Amino acid sequence: MADSPIPPSASLSAILNPNALFDNPLFAGGIGLAGLGAAAAFARRAVLSGGAMLRRRMLVNVEISRRDPSYPWILAWLSQPRENPGFVASRLTRIHNLSVATSTRSLDPAGSHTGPVQASFFLQPGYGRHIIRMRDGVYIAVNREKTSTANMSTGEPHETVTLTALWPHRHIFEEVFTQAHALSARAHEGKTVVYAARKLEWAPLGEPRKKRPLGSVILDEGVKEGIVADVQDFLSRQKWYVDRGIPYRRGYLLYGPPGSGKSSFIQALAGELDYSVAMINLSEVGVTDDHLSYLLTKLPKRSILLLEDADAAFQNRKQREADGYSGPTVTFSGLLNALDGLAAGEERIAFLTTNHIDRLDPALIRPGRVDMMVRIGEATRYQAGQMWDRFYGDIDADGSGRERFLRRLDQLGLFGEARGSDVPARHTSTAAIQGLFLFNKNDMEGAINMAEGLIPRTFEPEPQNPAGAIKSPA
Ligand SMILES: Nc1ncnc2c1ncn2[C@@H]1O[C@H](COP(=O)(O)OP(=O)(O)OP(=O)(O)O)[C@@H](O)[C@H]1O
Numbered sequence: 001m002a003d004s005p006i007p008p009s010a011s012l013s014a015i016l017n018p019n020a021l022f023d024n025p026l027f028a029g030g031i032g033l034a035g036l037g038a039a040a041a042f043a044r045r046a047v048l049s050g051g052a053m054l055r056r057r058m059l060v061n062v063e064i065s066r067r068d069p070s071y072p073w074i075l076a077w078l079s080q081p082r083e084n085p086g087f088v089a090s091r092l093t094r095i096h097n098l099s100v101a102t103s104t105r106s107l108d109p110a111g112s113h114t115g116p117v118q119a120s121f122f123l124q125p126g127y128g129r130h131i132i133r134m135r136d137g138v139y140i141a142v143n144r145e146k147t148s149t150a151n152m153s154t155g156e157p158h159e160t161v162t163l164t165a166l167w168p169h170r171h172i173f174e175e176v177f178t179q180a181h182a183l184s185a186r187a188h189e190g191k192t193v194v195y196a197a198r199k200l201e202w203a204p205l206g207e208p209r210k211k212r213p214l215g216s217v218i219l220d221e222g223v224k225e226g227i228v229a230d231v232q233d234f235l236s237r238q239k240w241y242v243d244r245g246i247p248y249r250r251g252y253l254l255y256g257p258p259g260s261g262k263s264s265f266i267q268a269l270a271g272e273l274d275y276s277v278a279m280i281n282l283s284e285v286g287v288t289d290d291h292l293s294y295l296l297t298k299l300p301k302r303s304i305l306l307l308e309d310a311d312a313a314f315q316n317r318k319q320r321e322a323d324g325y326s327g328p329t330v331t332f333s334g335l336l337n338a339l340d341g342l343a344a345g346e347e348r349i350a351f352l353t354t355n356h357i358d359r360l361d362p363a364l365i366r367p368g369r370v371d372m373m374v375r376i377g378e379a380t381r382y383q384a385g386q387m388w389d390r391f392y393g394d395i396d397a398d399g400s401g402r403e404r405f406l407r408r409l410d411q412l413g414l415f416g417e418a419r420g421s422d423v424p425a426r427h428t429s430t431a432a433i434q435g436l437f438l439f440n441k442n443d444m445e446g447a448i449n450m451a452e453g454l455i456p457r458t459f460e461p462e463p464q465n466p467a468g469a470i471k472s473p474a
């Protein structure tokens with residue numbers, strides 16, 4: 001009957017009669033298809049939600065935020081070359097998206113910004129998903145992504161890396177973090193990391209620098225040893241402080257003329273203690289009281305806080321009154337608060353430096369803020385001799401060159417003693433002596449002959465009325 005033509009009346013009754021409808025092969029086929037489709041959709045939904053459930057139950061995620069100190073370690077660990085696994089695994093784990101992190105470092109030891117620059121490129125897995133093979137049958141899925149929330153202070157997009165492993169393999173993460181940490185420790189071995197304040201974050205300032213040996217900084221007799229002994233004593237007394245409820249902090253103030261080795265000494269000390277340096281320049285415009293106190297609560301672990309140009313906080317107060325508002329800067333009370341206000345961290349070694357001790361407020365020099373003050377002054381005879389030995393010790397075996405050099409400096413009045421009426425008492429800096437020796441590498445005679453260059457130059461303004469200039473008393 002199916003293949004006999006349907007009379008017009010029958011087709012009408014078929015519309016009204018469901019049985020007739022199902023007898024219609026065209027219609028039945030359609031229903032069947034729709035049913036299949038619905039079943040497929042249902043099955044898909046079930047698989048999806050089952051998958052999601054499975055994923056929740058079977059997988060373990062670890063999310064690492066960019067703000068976490070382990071973030072760069074993990075990125076470095078991810079970009080490590082890995083041994084070649086089998087064909088399938090190698091296809092699976094090939095990373096197709098890479099991003100590059102470039103860091104530059106000045107080759108000029110003085111750290112100038114104009115000299116030659118060394119750049120190192122460092123390939124990291126880019127954004128997206130990657131798979132890492134840990135060992136046979138153990139894989140980690142990695143998803144590096146930018147999230148939509150940006151860091152409000154810097155405007156940088158926030159970033160996370162999520163590591164995913166199967167639940168039974170969850171202990172692999174401990175291994176990942178241990179390896180990543182060891183890798184970064186190895187990269188930093190013999191190096192000093194210098195952090196600088198970038199708005200509300202501490203960011204490494206360039207590549208970690210090679211540790212500066214403490215012996216390469218020559219301070220006057222006993223000065224260096226005194227500070228190092230004090231810091232080491234402090235570091236060994238944590239329990240003493242904690243037992244007595246005293247915040248475990250110590251502050252040092254190094255003051256003196258420019259180029260006397262203050263900053264160099266602090267960097268060398270950090271290297272000696274295997275600490276990093278967290279540096280803020282207080283004369284920088286843009287660092288506010290709020291920034292300062294916030295940053296001090298988040299000091300990187302095992303770091304020495306270095307506040308350069310501490311006098312700026314006092315200077316700003318006056319200057320601002322004199323020449324109006326010139327941008328946000330740290331104020332005196334802001335500095336004191338940051339150093340020992342409620343928000344100040346519990347553990348800290350701080351070094352403050354200044355060229356103008358006279359501009360500091362006595363309130364700064366109070367235990368807990370500054371416990372030890374040391375003047376790092378102009379070059380003394382002892383320092384000049386020691387520096388000579390470091391530079392020419394091997395070619396000046398009998399020390400006669402050193403004697404002549406020191407005598408020459410004496411003749412020039414450079415150790416603060418006048419020589420007759422035309423050689424006034426004056427001083428030179430250790431930085432200037434270093435400059436002279438660097439210019440005359442392996443050339444003692446050159447250094448002695450050019451010693452006159454150590455006389456500090458005074459940059460006087462052009463005389464207003466050259467003829468018959470009136471000199472005011474110094
Ligand atoms: N006492 C020193 N021993 C060895 N090197 C020194 C010494 N003093 C200065 N130098 C050299 O001179 C340069 C400048 O020194 P540094 O920056 O440490 O001086 P500073 O006292 O911090 O000066 P400023 O007060 O201007 O910040 C560095 O290259 C450093 O190596």
Ligand SMILES: [Mg+2]
Binds near residue numbers: 264
């Ligand atoms: Mg300095």
